[in-house]
Amino acid sequence: MLRGVRITCPICKTVLENAPDDHEPRPFCSARCKLVDLGNWLNGSYRIPTTERPENNDEDFGPS
Numbered sequence: 001m002l003r004g005v006r007i008t009c010p011i012c013k014t015v016l017e018n019a020p021d022d023h024e025p026r027p028f029c030s031a032r033c034k035l036v037d038l039g040n041w042l043n044g045s046y047r048i049p050t051t052e053r054p055e056n057n058d059e060d061f062g063p064s
């Protein structure tokens, strides 16, 4: 019989009601969400200190 665990993915809020106990990407629903979280974490933690303003794309040149 299955001994599922309930996982609520912090990324996409998907609820897995019967995830296997050894669900690899826990606490995420999938490896993809795990990567998304890792990416967010890296972006936040390893942000390079800079005084430069981020370059914005000029949207003034679009076809009219």
Ligand SMILES: [Zn+2]
Pocket (backbone or CB within 6 Å): 009, 010, 011, 012, 013, 014, 028, 029, 030, 033
């Ligand atoms: Zn997810």
